[in-house]
Structure formats: structure tokens, C-alpha cells
Amino acid sequence: MPSTHTPARPRSAMAGRERSLVLNRFGGRAELRVQPAPGCTAQAQQRLDRAAAVLAQVDQTLSRFDPASELSQLNADPRDHVPATPLMLRFAEAVGWAARRSGGLVDATCLAHVERAGYRHHFVPTGTASAALPAVFAGLPVSHLEAELFDLAADDPADDAPMLACAWRNVVAGPEHVNRPAGVRLDSGGIGKGLAADLAADLLRGAPAWMVDCGGDLRIGGTARMPRAVDVRDPVDPSQLIHRLHITRGAVATSGVTRRSWDRGGARSHHLIDPRTGRPADTGVLQVTALAPTALEAEVIAKTALLHGAAHAHRQLPHGGVVVAEHGCVTVVPPPRIEQARRPRPDRATFQVPGRAPVTRAFRSR
Secondary structure (H helix, E strand, O other): OOOOEEEOOOOOOOHHHOEEEEEEEOOEEEEEEEEOOOOOHHHHHHHHHHHHHHHHHHHHHHOOOOOOOHHHHHHHOOOOEEEOOHHHHHHHHHHHHHHHHOOOOOOOOOHHHHHHOOOOOOOOOOOEEOOOOOHHHOOOOEEOOOHHHOOOOOOOHHHHOOOOOOHHHHOEEOOOEEEOOOOOOOOOHHHHHHHHHHHHHHHHOOOOEEEEEEOOEEEEEOOOOOOEEEEEEOOOOOOOEEEEEEEOOEEEEEEEOOOOEEEEOOEEEEOOEEOOOOEEOOOOEEEEEEEEOOHHHHHHHHHHHHHHOOOOHHHHOOOOEEEEEOOOOEEEEOOHHHHHHOOOOOOEEEEOOOOOOOEEEEEOOO
């Protein structure tokens, strides 16, 4: 399925010289772009190459699908204190920060529940269909997956045992070790992608314009402060545009329940776990796109907003964003500066794509 974000190249007299790399990372597509300063084409290419190497390192280190990765080895280690590389230590720090920032809703220690939902291997869609879906998911694209990629057996009664309360509180990065209770396993997920985008962005700073896209987690910046158009796509029909953001610098990330979803025992399941229940989230929200200064923060904010539910999601977007509810209402929260500067506008507006039912778009402040 296409990425929720469709970043466009900046419009300027220099835009034709922008250099880019497209990579197969994080179970999907990653892209790096940089616009050289005059006479600095070789330096720009070096920036791209170094940023690509960072993405490769993060992908290899934090993959839970590769038994040889450092994350898999950490998860399998029976010790409470496990020697770790600087990158793994930074990830462990991010795990604790994300949980604290979200009030425990973004919990990387929920891996057992992610696997129980059926997400045990890389998500590899082979087609789409929409038959036999529950009413709430009617019309959503369904990815048909190779059967062996998912465990579709009935739940083990032992899986219904209460979750280890706030296990993330016991994940601590020491000087050279990750400390966590034996048996607590970590899922890199969106935290890993956000961290990767931020680390790569650090290597592109100083260029007139640059962008990092880690499977939809975007970091954008540049000394020329040229805006990029970022399209937010309909989670029901990704060919349709529902809102366009214009980003000069900062980050954009999306959390949703439709992209990585599958049939499981006649019901719909997806990868986004609600740590309060240990089951796939069901909050009345299909998708949240969040803006933030960094990709890690945007990732955490987007998931936090989705888990807060349709009535409260928009209040969790301090830097702005877009919320898509199950019933079709699209809530746009402008960034603070834009909200202060814009002219008064109606709180709600209805728009309609030809051939589709009307959709209500609401404009709300926090």
C-alpha cells in the first residue's frame, strides 16, 4: 500500500539539482533527498551516502525479524543486564522517553501482544480485497498475506494473562548495558523508524534543502527554508488526497490501523496494540498524522492521539496534524503559528470526492 505521505520536491530555481537515494529498509521503502549548495555536489553525495549507511545500521540493529540482529539477541538473552552498542543504548533510552511522553500508551514492551495479534514476520502484501469484513472496516483495502507469515491459530489461554504492568519502567540504558527484566522483549516498530529518520537528518544538516523518509516517517529541513508539500492520504482509499501539509522544517509521522492489517479467524486484526488491553486498538480512529520537531516525537504523538480516541485525539496534537475517524470525519489541527495567523473559518466543512459519499472535515484548535 502506498505511504500515507507523498512528499513533493521543493519548488525553486534550484530544485532540478536535488539528489536522492531510494532504499529498501524497514520492511518497505526509504528515501533520502538533498539539494546541494552551489559547487557542493560531491559533498551532498557524501551526505547522502553517510545517511544511507545510518539507515542501514539502524535497520540491521533493530530488526525483530532478523534472528541475528542485536535487538533479537537482546530479546533472547536470559540476563537482566545485556551488553549493548551505543545505538542499542540510544534505542533503549527512546523506549523509556516514548512511554513517559505518552503516559504509557506507546509501550515497546508489548511485543508478545503484537505477535499474538498475528504480526510475527515482515508484512508482505500480495494483493487487495474487501470481502467479508466487519462493518467498521467495510471498503478498506485488505492485504492478502502468505499464510505462513502469520500465526492464525486460536489464542493460547495463557496469552490472556494480565500484562506486566508498566514493564517499560524497568527498561534502562546504562553506560554499556541495557537493563531490563529477563523475559521482557522490545519491539522497535515506529520508535525505531523515527529514531532512524532523526539520526539520518543529523547528517544532512547544512544543505539548502533535505528530506528523510523512513517508510512515511519524514524529517524535512534546510538552510533555504523551502517548503515541501506533504500529502495526507485517505486510509480507506490511498489514491485519494484528504489534506496537504506544507512543511519547511520539522517532522511528520502517521499512525493507523488500516495499512498493516489482516484477517484473523474471520475478524480483522492489525499491528497497533493498545497496552491497556493487550489487543489491537479499537478507539474509533483510523489514522492520525502528527507534526513535531523530530520524527521520534511525531511517531509518539501520532500513536498517542490515536489511542486517545476520536473525541480527544485532536487535543493530543500540540504541533498540528490530521485525524481520520471511522465515521469519515477528518479533523485538521493547524500548527499554532498558522492557527493564530489564519482568518476565521467555519469549524466544519463538507467535501466530496466524485463517486464517493460526502466526508466532513472539521477544523479544530486544541
